[in-house]
Amino acid sequence: MAASDTHRAIETVFRIERARLVGGLARMVRDVDLAEELAQDALLAALCEWPRTGVPQNPGAWLTATARRRAIDRLRRAAMLTRKHAEIGRDLAEESESHVAALEAALDDDVGDEVLSLIFTACHPVLSPDARAALTLRLIGGLTTDEIARAFLAGEPTIAQRIVRAKKTLREAGLSYEVPRGGERAERLASVLEVIYLIFNEGYAATAGADLTRPALCMEAQRLGRILAGLMPEEPEVFGLLALMELQASRLAARLGPDGMLLPLTEQNRARWDQLLIRRGLAALARAEALGGARGPYALQAALAACHARARRAEETDWARIAALYDTLREVMPSPVVDLNRAIAHSMAFGPEAGLALLAAIDRDALRNYAPLPAARGDFLFRSGRLAEARQAFEEAAALTRNERERAFLLKRAAACGG
Amino acid sequence: MRVMVMVKATKDSEAGAIPSAELLEAMGKYNEELISAGVLLTGDGLKPSSAGKRVAFDGPNRSIIDGPFAETRELVAGFWLWEVKDMDEAVAWVKRCPNPMPGPSEIEIRPVVDATDFGEELAPEFGERLNRLRERLPER
Structure with a gap:
């Protein structure tokens, strides 16, 4: 194998191991930035050694051991420096020394939830939603700053700064870098799910720019959802969110017409829906319901998406069931957007007048400047x-x-009204 | 990208040999790893080709051939569908798979054709035709 091939193979192994490695290190040194640096050091060591020795049987364990050794060396040096330079630093030095001892004792203590703790850290509520999304894509998705910037149509310096600041905030917050337990867990999990769905939606319904969808971002969010489902197999809403994303993504290829316009569900070519994703989505939804999560907000939204996925033709759509699901969703997750979608569902199940009646009851102020509201009214x-x-x-x-193609679509509908 | 990962048949798999407890356990662990990495979409093992059939096409003619089939090395004994970033990642994951057979064996990785691979002109037309076919299904 040529040297460049060997390097590529090593870098690929590193890519696969990266999140687990950084997660374990972050928990150890309580600093995401330092953890990434140590992981990078371990990669460099692998690039030096593996071409000679071959890729070890368990490359993840090798990388972890190497990075942990370096982390301990570093902490030792820091402890010694503190001792040398300042008498008043003595307590600190002792503390560092005991920290090192604890770390060494924990070396073989493989807990196995490094990735999960890293996900919870990246999605920590001390960070803004934008920062959480960027950090999650960076740390768990392994995307470069440039890739994240392109995904969010932001400048690279903006994203780089956002990530630096997020890491600093985490460091200063003095977190435990553990998977939260007890009462805190539910709240923290909600934040994780929110971030993943935010990433998905940024790909599925691009809020700005010339493209209506950015499938790569959807795929990244789906991967995060699948990872989470693998790591938390007992959490109904994790499966609810996964089901929702798989089902929505199954329609990605069919959502754009030949002219690049967004096609409504009823006009999509259902033969282009991805049957594998539909099957996976329905299975994840069944799992969420079996775990007692049928009334979870994500599971309910997935159940809505499933109604469309099950209809082989638009005319077969069970709109009455969709309207009923929206009635429930409205109780669980009250929001003017849900009210709007409920009105649309009722208009399909019981006629446009039913939709108009529900629209009249919607909080207009909350949806001011929200294009889908007048779009739905136009349709009714x-x-x-x-x-x-x-x-x-x-x-x-x-x-x-704000979306150029959506505007074209709406103007086309306006023109179809004549006059 | 989506890839199909095919475990090629061997004399053992074609003889219907049941995998050892060790292999089953190792495979189970490996599958769990694939799930936790968000890579595994679906997959299954296949019965030996003696349980299979082939339909041979020649113009308008169709003839049925019963298994087993001779060219063992070309047969598939099991498959996965994975979602990976690139072929490098697929190769790295396959290298971690426990040897699926008692003796030497082979696993083949093939990228799945994407709708865009058909070219912009062909894809909608192709889909349209499938759709028309499908709309007739409920009438049967």
Whole structure:
């Protein structure tokens, strides 16, 4: 094998091991930045040694042992420096020395949830949602700063700074870097799920830019969801979220028409829906329900997506069931957006007038400047034959959307109203 | 990217030999690792080709051939579908697989064709035709 091939193979092994490695190190040194640096050192050591010795039987264990040795050396040196340079630093030095001893004792203590603790750390509520998403993609997804910047259509310096600041915030917060237990766990898990779904949605319904979807970002979120489901097999909402993402992603290829426009569900070519993802989504939903999570917000949304996935033709869609699911979702997760979608479901199940009646009850202020609201009103009015009003609603929606292709779609609907 | 990972058949698998307890355990652990890494989408083992059939096509003619089939090395004994970043990652994961057979064996990795591989013109047309076929299914 040529040297460059060997290096590539080693880097690939590192890529696979990276999150586990960084997670274990972060817990050890309580500093994500230092953990990444130590992991990088271990990669360099592997690039030096493995071409001579061959890739070890268990490369993950080799990388971990190497990085941990370096971490201990570093802490020792720091402890010695403190002792040498300052009498008043004595307590600190003693503390560091006992820290080193504890670390050495913990060396063989393989807990196995390094990745999980890293996910919880990256999604810690002390960070802003944007920072959580960037850090999660960096630490668990292994994306470069440049890749994250492109995914969020932000400048690389912005993202780099966001990540540096996030790491600093974590360091200063003095966290335990452990998987939370007890009462804290539910709240922290909610934050993790929120971050993963935020990443997914940024790919599925791009809020800005020329492309309507960025499938690579969806795939990254799905991978995170699958990892989480593998690591937390008893958490119903983890499976609810996974089901929701798999089912929505199954339609990615069918959502764009030949002209690059967004196609509504009813007009999508269902033969292009990914049957493997649908099957995986339905299985994950069944798992969430079996774990007693049928009323979880993600499971409910997945159940909604499943209604569409099960319909082989748009006409076969069980809109009455969808309307009922929205009635429940509204109780579990009250939000004006849910109200809007509920109105759409009711319009499909019971006619456009039912939709218009529910729209009238929606909190307009909360959805001010929200394009889907006038878009839905336009659709109900169009179906009621009130074309002039429909046209006005579609034009209002077109003026509100930031997405260029969505605007084109709405203007096309406005034009179809005549007048 | 999606890849299909195929465990090739051997004399043992074709004879219907039951894997040892050690192999089953190692395979179970490996599958768990694949799941925890978010790589595994689906997969299954296949019965020996003696339980299989082939349909041979020649113009309008169809003839049925019963298994077993001769060219053991070309047969598939089991498969996975994985989602990986690239072929390098797929290779790295396959290298970690316990040897699936008692003797020497082979695993083949093949990337799954993406809709975009058909080219922009062909894909919608291809899908459309499948869709029309499918709409007729409930009528049967």
